[in-house]
Amino acid sequence: MDYLAEKYFRIRKTPSTACSGCGLGQTQKMLTKAIDDLDLGIEDVIWATSIGCSGRQTFAMWKGDGLAATHGRIYAMMSGLTLSLPPGKKIVCTVGDGDAFGIGLQHLLNAARRNVDATVVVCDNLGYQSTGGQYSWTTPEGSVTDSSPYGMYEPNWIQDGRDILNIIREAGATFLARHMSMDGEYGLESMRKALQNRGFSLVHVIFPCITNYASTALGTRNTVNMFRWIKSRARRMDETPDKDTIWRTGVYFDASNSRPDYASVIKGKVKDIDRRSLVK
Amino acid sequence: MKRYLETGNFAIAEAAVLAGCRFFAGYPITPATELAEAMSKRLPEVGGYYLQAEDECAAMHMCIGGALGGMKVMTGTSGPGFILYADPYGWALASEIPIVVLNSGRVGPVSGITGAPGQGEFYNVRFPTQGGNYETIVLAPNSAQEAFYLTVEAFYLAERFRMPVTLLADQLVTDGMEDISVPETDAEKAQMGLRFKDREINYGPEFYPAVDKIDIPPVVLGHNTGALCSDWTPTEEGYDTEEVEACHKHVYRLIYKVRNHKDLITRYEAFALDDDPELVVVSFGTPSRVVKSAVKKARETGMKVGALRLISLWPFPDELFWRRATYLSVELNYDGQLVREIQRACPKDSRVHFLGQCGELPGVQELLTVFQSLLDGKTISPINWQREAW
Numbered sequence: 001m002d003y004l005a006e007k008y009f010r011i012r013k014t015p016s017t018a019c020s021g022c023g024l025g026q027t028q029k030m031l032t033k034a035i036d037d038l039d040l041g042i043e044d045v046i047w048a049t050s051i052g053c054s055g056r057q058t059f060a061m062w063k064g065d066g067l068a069a070t071h072g073r074i075y076a077m078m079s080g081l082t083l084s085l086p087p088g089k090k091i092v093c094t095v096g097d098g099d100a101f102g103i104g105l106q107h108l109l110n111a112a113r114r115n116v117d118a119t120v121v122v123c124d125n126l127g128y129q130s131t132g133g134q135y136s137w138t139t140p141e142g143s144v145t146d147s148s149p150y151g152m153y154e155p156n157w158i159q160d161g162r163d164i165l166n167i168i169r170e171a172g173a174t175f176l177a178r179h180m181s182m183d184g185e186y187g188l189e190s191m192r193k194a195l196q197n198r199g200f201s202l203v204h205v206i207f208p209c210i211t212n213y214a215s216t217a218l219g220t221r222n223t224v225n226m227f228r229w230i231k232s233r234a235r236r237m238d239e240t241p242d243k244d245t246i247w248r249t250g251v252y253f254d255a256s257n258s259r260p261d262y263a264s265v266i267k268g269k270v271k272d273i274d275r276r277s278l279v280k
Numbered sequence: 281m282k283r284y285l286e287t288g289n290f291a292i293a294e295a296a297v298l299a300g301c302r303f304f305a306g307y308p309i310t311p312a313t314e315l316a317e318a319m320s321k322r323l324p325e326v327g328g329y330y331l332q333a334e335d336e337c338a339a340m341h342m343c344i345g346g347a348l349g350g351m352k353v354m355t356g357t358s359g360p361g362f363i364l365y366a367d368p369y370g371w372a373l374a375s376e377i378p379i380v381v382l383n384s385g386r387v388g389p390v391s392g393i394t395g396a397p398g399q400g401e402f403y404n405v406r407f408p409t410q411g412g413n414y415e416t417i418v419l420a421p422n423s424a425q426e427a428f429y430l431t432v433e434a435f436y437l438a439e440r441f442r443m444p445v446t447l448l449a450d451q452l453v454t455d456g457m458e459d460i461s462v463p464e465t466d467a468e469k470a471q472m473g474l475r476f477k478d479r480e481i482n483y484g485p486e487f488y489p490a491v492d493k494i495d496i497p498p499v500v501l502g503h504n505t506g507a508l509c510s511d512w513t514p515t516e517e518g519y520d521t522e523e524v525e526a527c528h529k530h531v532y533r534l535i536y537k538v539r540n541h542k543d544l545i546t547r548y549e550a551f552a553l554d555d556d557p558e559l560v561v562v563s564f565g566t567p568s569r570v571v572k573s574a575v576k577k578a579r580e581t582g583m584k585v586g587a588l589r590l591i592s593l594w595p596f597p598d599e600l601f602w603r604r605a606t607y608l609s610v611e612l613n614y615d616g617q618l619v620r621e622i623q624r625a626c627p628k629d630s631r632v633h634f635l636g637q638c639g640e641l642p643g644v645q646e647l648l649t650v651f652q653s654l655l656d657g658k659t660i661s662p663i664n665w666q667r668e669a670w
């Protein structure tokens with residue numbers, strides 16, 4: 001078994017139940033490798049997930065404490081959890097695009113505003129794939145899916161000058177990056193930075209869904225074909241985009257540790273009030 | 281004892297602090313706003329956290345987060361906010377998280393009348409989320425002092441049963457100004473009959489054993505226990521599963537931990553019921569105070585009437601209705617809710633009647649007239665209870 005899996009994952013849940021050829025494992029491995037690189041142990045991390053492929057497939061894989069919320073609500077739960085956990089714990093969170101940018105966006109933006117100390121990895125399979133393949137708010141324009149038989153024509157969160165990361169940045173997130181699951185060291189570096197930020201970090205990772213997106217939108221079930229297709233539409237931040245470019249990859253915004261995280265703000269203030277009320 | 285002339289909301293906040301609550305998340309809504317305000321002032325003074333959420337759904341999820349880290353937590357709202365709890369309430373029931381929830385009833389449906397008391401939430405608090413396969417615990421105070429007492433009790437039950445406990449009040453209880461005594465010494469607490477239980481940590485590996493037991497500590501994250509908690513059906517260790525047998529074991533506990541320990545929960549006040557009167561007037565919350573006055577008056581004039589006030593609403597105390605009698609349910613709603621449970625629980629040849637209205641309490645004189653006509657063998661309306669109020 002892979003040493004990372006052996007060190008960090010429960011035997012009962014390995015290998016994961018994701019479809020073979022799915023890029024979710026790559027994404028999860030990237031995050032786990034970053035955790036390992038930073039010498040974090042099982043007891044240091046609370047692994048949170050939610051609904052969808054990325055939720056169901058990653059839940060309970062982590063050997064330590066695991067948590068899964070209903071659809072879109074994990075960000076609100078984390079906002080409470082960050083105040084009550086013993087000091088020094090890190091919350092990491094693997095969620096889907098529908099969860100983060102659809103049903104949970106309101107809670108996600110508020111968690112970013114609060115600068116909750118958590119690393120959210122949005123595992124983007126370009127749609128609602130665990131329900132069979134409907135379009136989401138990150139599905140590229142024109143994609144044929146089970147709920148867009150004529151091609152996706154609703155404005156999404158990632159094209160035509162819109163970028164969901166802009167909104168999350170405005171909301172107050174302190175670290176933002178975007179990658180492809182096959183970005184290797186390039187993505188790993190961002191993951192490490194995300195984890196080192198004591199505040200709200202989000203890494204948006206595009207990965208291939210073979211079973212639904214690739215087969216319906218691209219007419220292939222071949223992982224390599226979908227890898228190539230994603231690659232041809234992604235450009236690093238320091239490269240010049242072309243007309244096909246959908247995703248810019250790399251660190252999008254880094255204000256790591258530039259403002260106190262939510263728990264520090266609240267706890268600091270409460271300590272203050274508590275002290276004053278004792279003096280009274 | 282410290283004495284105050286204050287609102288029910290104030291009493292609930294003081295009780296929560298006394299019970300060890302150090303975390304409150306809420307969203308402003310009439311008539312529960314004052315609870316949030318009281319908590320925002322009181323909690324930081326004792327080292328606790330007050331959070332204002334982006335909506336009620338987030339508020340209760342934040343509470344779950346707080347509880348998952350080991351804190352005693354509370355949230356409060358009214359009907360329109362309570363329905364937004366549906367999602368987190370279900371999660372907390374299924375993953376067995378102690379939370380105390382205040383629902384202060386106003387008049388519905390939807391926003392209805394914001395500043396008047398209603399009791400349209402009787403079933404809503406029994407079925408606060410989807411899916412079924414659970415029991416709930418609901419307590420209903422009828423005064424500020426009792427709201428104090430029941431809040432402490434709610435925290436106690438939430439820990440022992442490891443589940444959310446709802447306080448169903450109405451606008452008159454939470455907003456009304458009354459005398460409130462707050463105990464200071466242990467002797468005073470004992471004298472008031474207050475019960476307390478601290479949070480314990482579940483060290484696993486079976487976080488969800490297939491038993492009907494209570495006093496199983498809840499999942500607490502961050503203590504290296506390898507705890508798992510989710511919205512899916514858990515195995516006994518907490519792994520997500522699609523197995524029907526696992527689901528059966530899980531919901532067996534959710535249902536029977538409550539049903540088999542109902543004696544710890546059930547509370548009621550019986551007034552003038554010792555001589556098995558012909559007519560039993562049933563109510564809960566604020567209307568029960570008018571009912572009691574009316575029954576007192578009725579007894580003075582020789583009417584054989586008694587009053588039964590439910591203090592715990594759910595699990596429903598069926599056993600209190602096993603005697604054959606004429607029952608009258610007095611409620612602050614027009615559709616008749618409590619009356620349906622009475623009709624289900626009582627002997628089939630009992631007569632069951634309903635007197636309902638919204639926004640204001642019935643008058644004593646009006647009640648006396650109804651008592652008399654029921655004792656005379658007449659009904660309030662010739663058809664049946666569904667039509668009686670009209």
Ligand code: SF4
Nearest residue numbers: 019022053209210211
């Ligand atoms: S449906 Fe798609 S995203 Fe989901 S596990 Fe299978 S390949 Fe991965």
